[in-house]
Amino acid sequence: xxxxxxxxxxxxxxxxxxxxxxxxxxxxxxxxxxxxxxxxxxxxxxxxxxxxxxxxxxxxxxxxxxxxxxxxxxxxxxxxxxxxxxxxxxxxxxxxxxxxxxxxxxxxxxxxxxxxxxxxxxxxxxxxxxxxxxxx
Amino acid sequence: xxxxxxxxxxxxxxxxxxxxxxxxxxxxxxxxxxxxxxxxxxxxxxxxxxxxxxxxxxxxxxxxxxxxxxxxxxxxxxxxxxxxxxxxxxxxxxxxxxxxxxxxxxxxxxxxxxxxxxxxxxxxxxxxxxxxxxxxxxxxxxxxxxxxxxxxxxxxxxxxxxxxxxxxxxxxxxxxxxxxxxxxxxxxxxxxxxxxxxxxxxxxxxxxxxxxxxxxxxxxxxxxxxxxxxxxxxxxxxxxxxxxxxxxxxxxxxxxxxxxxxxxxxxxxxxxxxxxxxxxxxxxxxxxxxxxxxxxxxxxxxxxxxxxxxxxxxxxxxxxxxxxxxxxxxxxxxxxxxxxxxxxxxxxxxxxxxxxxxxxxxxxxxxxxxxxxxxxxxxxxxxxxxxxxxxxxxxxxxxxxxxxxxxxxxxxxxxxxxxxxxxxxxxxxxxxxxxxxxxxxxxxx
Numbered sequence: 001x002x003x004x005x006x007x008x009x010x011x012x013x014x015x016x017x018x019x020x021x022x023x024x025x026x027x028x029x030x031x032x033x034x035x036x037x038x039x040x041x042x043x044x045x046x047x048x049x050x051x052x053x054x055x056x057x058x059x060x061x062x063x064x065x066x067x068x069x070x071x072x073x074x075x076x077x078x079x080x081x082x083x084x085x086x087x088x089x090x091x092x093x094x095x096x097x098x099x100x101x102x103x104x105x106x107x108x109x110x111x112x113x114x115x116x117x118x119x120x121x122x123x124x125x126x127x128x129x130x131x132x133x134x135x136x
Numbered sequence: 137x138x139x140x141x142x143x144x145x146x147x148x149x150x151x152x153x154x155x156x157x158x159x160x161x162x163x164x165x166x167x168x169x170x171x172x173x174x175x176x177x178x179x180x181x182x183x184x185x186x187x188x189x190x191x192x193x194x195x196x197x198x199x200x201x202x203x204x205x206x207x208x209x210x211x212x213x214x215x216x217x218x219x220x221x222x223x224x225x226x227x228x229x230x231x232x233x234x235x236x237x238x239x240x241x242x243x244x245x246x247x248x249x250x251x252x253x254x255x256x257x258x259x260x261x262x263x264x265x266x267x268x269x270x271x272x273x274x275x276x277x278x279x280x281x282x283x284x285x286x287x288x289x290x291x292x293x294x295x296x297x298x299x300x301x302x303x304x305x306x307x308x309x310x311x312x313x314x315x316x317x318x319x320x321x322x323x324x325x326x327x328x329x330x331x332x333x334x335x336x337x338x339x340x341x342x343x344x345x346x347x348x349x350x351x352x353x354x355x356x357x358x359x360x361x362x363x364x365x366x367x368x369x370x371x372x373x374x375x376x377x378x379x380x381x382x383x384x385x386x387x388x389x390x391x392x393x394x395x396x397x398x399x400x401x402x403x404x405x406x407x408x409x410x411x412x413x414x415x416x417x418x419x420x421x422x423x424x425x426x427x428x429x430x431x432x433x434x435x436x437x438x439x440x441x442x443x444x445x446x447x448x449x450x451x452x453x454x455x456x457x458x459x460x461x462x463x464x465x466x467x468x469x470x471x472x473x474x475x476x477x478x479x480x481x482x483x484x485x486x487x488x489x490x491x492x493x494x495x496x497x498x499x500x501x502x503x504x505x506x507x508x509x510x511x512x513x514x515x516x517x518x519x520x521x522x523x524x525x526x527x528x529x530x531x532x533x534x535x536x537x538x539x540x541x542x543x544x545x546x547x548x549x550x551x552x553x554x555x556x557x558x559x560x561x562x563x564x565x566x567x568x569x570x571x572x573x574x575x576x577x578x579x580x581x
Contacts, residue, residue: 016398023405090454108397109433112404
């Protein structure tokens with residue numbers, strides 16, 4: 001199971017995003033949502049037991065932000081890859097996220113298929129950047 | 137984004153108060169000079185009249201009391217002994233230099249005696265008013281005309297007072313004693329009169345200025361304060377509006393935008409879940425999903441307009457590139473040339489002002505220019521920032537004037553307050569160029 005299905009943990013403080021994302025990811029046969037959490041702190045607690053292959057991480061969240069959470073997740077679950085999913089398209093956020101250990105960086109305005117493909121690529125450990133930020 | 141309003145007394149170079157006072161002082165000085173000049177000429181005129189009157193009195197007195205009673209037959213006929221005696225008395229009189237020359241005339245216009253021996257015995261044409269004195273008596277006084285033939289030898293004196301006084305010789309023959317008086321007295325008298333007259337108008341004028349000056353200053357300051365107050369009110373209104381826009385942006389970002397994205401993802405999931413035979417439904421859902429994503433993008437563009445990119449963190453170039461991307465959505469291709477080297481070390485306030493100018497410029501292009509291409513250029517040189525936003529649109533003539541454009545007008549006010557400028561001109565090849573310049577240091581106030 002672990003070899004064929006990619007386990008995805010969603011971390012986003014917006015319920016609408018969690019709902020939609022869970023439905024979209026779950027609709028893919030090779031992807032499985034193992035959790036959809038509303039705060040980075042909860043994700044840090046549960047990540048070791050959930051053992052996700054990919055963590056889809058929002059950046060702007062109350063409390064611990066996405067950047068700090070990425071760094072912490074990479075420490076507690078080194079096997080989990082972080083795919084940042086945000087509206088921030090500026091190079092500063094991209095730079096900080098990659099420096100914190102994120103493997104991919106996609107935008108919420110990107111094509112949905114690109115997002116799904118990015119989840120798969122990041123799970124393989126490949127770096128994926130949204131085309132809208134790739135120039136930076 | 138908003139630039140803090142300059143302090144009311146922060147030394148703006150051209151305050152209303154300062155301009156008004158300078159104008160007032162200049163006009164006062166001009167009036168003072170005019171009054172002094174006028175006083176001088178009036179004093180001189182008065183002194184001249186007084187001097188002429190004195191000279192006439194003295195000339196008549198001299199003619200009747202001294203000159204006339206000494207002219208006897210001998211003098212009239214040119215007897216050397218008589219002339220010698222007469223000359224002694226006359227020259228004695230000339231010694232104090234108040235009287236410069238003396239001539240004695242007979243009815244024929246002959247000089248019976250003159251202190252200039254060369255003139256004695258010569259005959260000249262006497263002017264009618266003088267000639268009339270032989271019949272009527274009395275006197276004629278005027279400033280002497282040095283061009284007259286009879287005044288040869290008077291070149292040492294620029295002007296003299298000339299008095300013709302009618303009298304009689306010892307034998308009763310009508311004669312005229314002509315005396316010339318120095319004008320030195322005129323100048324002395326003029327000075328004295330001026331010293332007596334001038335203090336009145338000049339003093340009154342100075343006193344008036346002293347009374348008016350504080351009033352003018354106070355009025356001008358009041359105008360200055362009113363302008364500052366109005367500027368501050370405007371800035372407060374803009375700040376309040378800015379805060380409100382940020383609040384709306386935050387609410388939109390935290391609520392609507394995320395829900396819209398989530399709905400888009402859910403639609404994608406629904407599309408995937410449809411059986412393969414429901415092709416038409418899947419296409420419809422995919423289209424709706426695309427629409428929803430577009431709504432999200434549009435909202436993001438709107439929010440980016442309200443929440444400018446993080447200038448402090450990413451720099452001006454990144455922020456302007458973002459503006460260019462958004463313009464591209466509206467089919468305006470923007471070429472961005474930011475002189476990173478010159479602008480990299482500027483304070484964030486300067487970056488914010490640059491961003492505001494460029495954003496307003498591009499907004500103007502999008503709204504009014506009907507352009508397909510635009511160029512943004514920003515650089516800094518010798519402590520001054522230069523920004524230009526050019527387009528290939530319909531040109532300035534056909535567009536609204538800057539006067540009528542609130543955004544540009546407010547921006548212009550801000551730049552002028554900071555010692556800068558904003559201009560909108562037609563480009564050489566059509567289109568419009570918005571150019572702004574402002575000092576880097578002043579922008580920090």
